[in-house]
Amino acid sequence: MKKNRFQKIKFTFDNSCRATLLPTNFFFIPVTSFVQHKQTRVRLFIGYFAILMLSPLNSYGINIPGVNTQKISNELETLKYHRRVGGTPTFNAFTYTFNVLSSSEYQAQKPKDAFAFESGFVAGDGTINISEPNTTEQLAVFPDLTSVAVFYLNQAYLFHYYQTQQLPLLFKIGFPLFESELLPPDTSIRSAINAYGGSFSSFDVLNNRSTFITYNGMAVAGAFAEFMHIFKNWGYPMITKINTNGFDVVPWWFNVENLAGLLGDFNRYVYHRFLQMDENIRIKMYMETAHFKFYTRPIDGLLNFPFFANVSETAYNEYATQYNVLHGEKVYFFTLPECFDAQIEGTTCGNRVTGGTAWSSGVHSTCAASKDQLIFFEGMCRHELAHSFQGIFPQGTVTSWLNEGFPSFCSDGIITETKLNQIRQSAVEAMNKATTYFGHRPTYEETRIYPSPDYGYYTLGYFFIDYQYRRGGYQLIKDIQINDLLACQSLGYTDTQAFLEDFYFDFDTRVRQLPVVTLQTPQFNATVTTNIVNISWIPLKSNVKLNVYISTDDKQNWTKIADKITSTNCNWNAGDFQTQFYIKILAPDNMDVSTTYGPFQKVNLDKLFLISPTINNYVIASDTTIIKWAITNVQSIQIDYSMNNGTTWTSVSSGVPIATGEYKWVIPVLLSGNCRLKITDFTNSNNFSISDAFTILQPNPVGGPYLPDKNTVLLLHFDNDLNNRNFIAPNAQGNLWDIVSDATVNQELGNCYRTNSVLTVPQNSSLNLSGDWTIEAWVKFNSFNPNNNMYLVWKPGDADMYQSNYSLEVNPWWSNVFFGYFFSALNSRIGVTSTSISINQWYHVAFIRDHQNSKIKIIVRDRNRNQISYREQTYSQPNMLVSSRDLQIGVNFDGYIDEVRISNIARSFTSTGLENPNLQLKMVYPNPSTGIIFLNCQSGKGTVHVLDINGRLLKSEAFIDESPLKLNLSNLKDGVYFIQLKQNKITITNKLILSKGLK
Secondary structure (H helix, E strand, C coil): CCCCCCCCCCCCECCCCCECCCCCCEEEEEEEEEEECCCCEEEEEEEEEEEECCCCCCCCCCCCCCCCHHHHHHHHHHHCCCCCHHHCCCHHHCCCCEEEECHHHHHHHCCCCCCCCCCEEECCCCCEEEECCCCHHHHCCCCCHHHHHHHHHHHHHHHHHHCCCCCCHHHHCHHHHHHCCCCCCHHHHHHHHHHCCCCCCCHHHHHCHHHHHHCCHHHHHHHHHHHHHHHCCCCHHHEEEEECCEEEECCCCCCCCCHHHHHHHHHHHHHHHHHCCCCCCCCEEEEECCCEEEEECHHHHHHHCCHHHHHHHHHHHHHHHHHCCCCCCCEEEEEEEHHHHHHHHCCCCCCCCCCEEEECCEEEEEECCCHHHHHHHHHHHHHHHHHHHHHCCCCCCCCHHHHHHHHHHHHHCCCCHHHHHHHHHHHHHHHHHHHHHHCCCCCCHHHHCCCCCCCCHHHHHHHHHHHHHHHHHHHHHHHHHHCHHHHHHHCCCCCHHHHHHHHHHHHHHHHCCCCCEEEEECCCCCEECCCEEEEEEEECCCCCCEEEEEECCCCCCCEEEEEEECCCEEEEECCCCCEEEEEEEEECCCCCEEEEEEEEEECCCCCCCEEECCCCCEEECCCEEEEEECCCCCCEEEEEEECCCCCCCEEEEEEEEHHHCEEEEECCCCCEEEEEEEEEECCEEEEEEECCCEEEECCCCCCCCCCCCCCEEEEECCCCCCCCCCCCCCCCECCHHHEECCCCCCHHHCCEEECCCCEEECCCHHHCCCCCEEEEEEEEEEECCCCCCEEEEEECCCCCCCCCCEEEEEEHHHCCEEEEEEEEECCEEEEEEEEECCCCCEEEEEEEEEHHHCEEEEEEECCCCCEEEEEEEECCCCCCCCCCCCEEEEECCEEEEEEEEEECCCCCCCCCCCCCCCCCCCCEECCCECCEEEECCCCCEEEEEEECCCCCEEEEEEEECCCCEEEECCCCCCEEEEEEEEECCEEEEEEEEECCCCC
């Protein structure tokens, strides 16, 4: 595995790149993230993150006369999270008794090796002795007694940390100087480094007491402490064999490995931090905000700030509020471009865009090297800061899912239904890969493993944390981070595995959209004739308590018939009446997740019961619809329809045998929103059944609703069902409950399909397109998926799903444009892009392959069917790559889709008027023209528009009773244009060719 410069500890990795855990309470974790799409595949490396496992918070109760004890408390709150490998000694064992001495007492008791600037000392028993600074040397370092107290508190902590007071000056003086914020100015540190020769041949030279005073070694020691904290990411756990004469480092420290490696890093750091004379490229504290101290180069700060500061401060305030916790002091945030950071680290620059790590008091990351990279860093800043918050909860021993799911949740937010639609597929794929990886769904213990190859534990962790949020809010998330077992037990679970099993149940029902139970009886569309209705099922998860409900008013109201049962059946006493009913089965202890089944029919065999059409159904004039009725003892029926809500009736047919169960009715060419059907017992006019009101729609030549013809392969109206209106290809498969009415849809189109779930059409040879074809649909987006192709209609490829037979999508990487493409062979894509679109707007989009002319086109219209974009592209490869996969509709698509039609011809979307029998005219002449044209119009008002080939409006004129209408287009260049006539609620578009050279 390639070493990562953001990890400051060397690890032993097996072939699967799984980190070997360090002793209890401290470990490091690889953190990797991906952004990928078919045009560009980018790997974003987030680095490694150290987790410090800590004890519960303590109350400090400090009271020192003359000292600002808040600063002492803040420092303790920061120190308590910095622990050694193995967790020993614990912070709880650290004592911090203060003893204030007079100046004379201090001079009499100070250690023999005390420097002149010192104003206190830590006794052998750990007592922190401090004295008011008053000498010139003391006041040069300590402005007041509070600063003295904080300095020696830090020194005492370091003695406790290493369990010895025998430390080299670099640590004994440098650590408390930096941690107490007593560093001298950068210029003083530069002078001290130059006094030592500008670099260091070994760390030993900084342990010489005489030169330490002469060369101001104290300033260099403070710079080393800064280096260890903000650049080496609190590297003190990696120090070993420490004593008065020197120290060593653990051999598994990444990109360090030995003392010489650490020295090389330090020399490079002090050069770029202090010795660089160009202030624009010298590292410095660039900005201080309410919660952060940012270190970077000014040249990088100009590009990355205030973006980094704004993002980080916003995230900090969110996390602090959500989890009710604050850092003791400001968070250090060190950031440089990846290649420059690698230069200081002494490693080569990789191919990563982002990288970072975090600990309880700091963040270390890359930053943008160019403006176009800046967009990638919002998520990284939020992610790494969340890791830092984990350190101050304090976090307990957690699994990989919990550890990486938490910052993913903090960074990306609650998984709303909109977001779920965007990332559902990636979650399902991750769960499938995890199951393959382990041979079963991971147990709770197995979620501790950092896998290689990565099966998607970041994604699953994100969903797991979101589940915790929906169960108990931010507090439960925090409680599980601190102690997962106790938190789960507080919810009534015996162990963490039981909690995970309920998460899997939620995942199956919410993400995979599996039903809560598989209903056995009654069967789908069943007709029930008994007064007692038996309801039975197979549960998705055994022992889940279930409620059962019945609705007899089209799901408006529900009656509970079973409460928290674990059996697999119950009965409903329906009584002796007829009704259409639905069944809902709900899991009350699992966040009320439920599945609705139906409709079913409860009938009396001696009476008639009309099943369809029903409420909110739409049918199309001249189309054929199916009239269905329930089983009955009646032998034959009379069928009538009404266009005025039942005031008058017109006969459809009489003497229809009841045994057929249905009747195919050709819809009359009449428009009505109050159409009803009635079936009547042919021998008893008092025995009848009337349907709910439904609507008849008018077929439209551009955008539909369409009638099927011989060239229609697939036609989905989404008005009553998911049926293909032509019988060449199968019906679509999806969720009937997602057939909805959208208030913004063109009223001529009826209902539409809400893309909560993907629609599939099973593979059929007719769906493998070649030659000429047209793919079209109405679409509206609620939101755009920034990281995935949003497929409207997609016939995936076999070898590689992306290498499709055909695809019509919206592409997020190209400013959310319509993009249509097909593959002529493997790795040979042919495509055409269209206009960028907006959310919450309906568009009609048609993707056409005109093979005779070797062109592919995309035509886009607005809600009013006005053309707004026309793009075409020529191609040379005649073949098409077919596939055996099912057709998919609405993948990664959050919004609505309607009137999906696939045709095996290249359809023309320029109207001649012949589609409408009430409008017969030759619209434009002469055509081609030199510039003067005439239009035949009907009587009345109208408007004519002239558009170019890309749909841009060039000219518009209104007219009244002018036929023929004369237009002068001599000012336009030679080329192809569209003349659009709007009159009497009818729009007709003709193509016009202008050529000034015509004779």
